Amino acid sequence: MILEGIVSSRNRQGELNIAPMGPLVNPEMSQFVLRPFQTSRTFHNLKETRCGVFHVVDDVLLLAKAAISQLDEPPNTFPAEQIEGDVISSACRWYEFQIDTIDESADRTVMQASVVHHGRIRDYFGLNRAKHAVLEAAILATRIHIIEKHDLQTQYRALAEIVKKTAGPEEHTAFNLLEEYISKAYA
Secondary structure (H helix, E strand, O other): OEOOEEEEEEOOOOOEEEEEEOOEEOOOOOEEEEOOEOOOHHHHHHHHHOEEEEEEOOOHHHHHHHHOOOOOOOOOEEEOOOOOOEEEOOOOEEEEEEEEEEEOOOOEOEEEEEEEEEEEOOOOOOOOHHHHHHHHHHHHHOOOOOOOHHHHHHHHHHHHHHHHHHOOHHHHHHHHHHHHHHHHHHO
């Protein structure tokens, strides 16, 4: 099963990177398969340090901003317990992991990871229809280089209707941010 969330990672110089990612997870949440693109900072950080933190979040504005690299400031964090890493303070749950193997034979690297520690901060609020739509729009925004413009815009219009009908202020803000990003990318 793929579980969408956020990965925090650091490079050897200690620079923090926050990126959305949907790893394949086992039901026990003890093993992950991460598939970052080889051009991403996440790939380079995980390859260098071989560790990171996966976060289960319900903050779609954070997800949207991270997806399009528009985090003005990194979110508040605290130190991970078993690895050199950072836990996002607003996350619901977190999973500290170590990379066991790396297969770079395709554009999307396959990294097998083992969870070495996990924790819970708060209950998961959940994702209503608008939050789901923003999540899908954020995924589309990260795929503008591989999805045909017409197909992406068609999918985006369908998501916009859901947001229009069911969103609160945070979801509207996140969706508008993504819409602006995609418009600029195709301009």
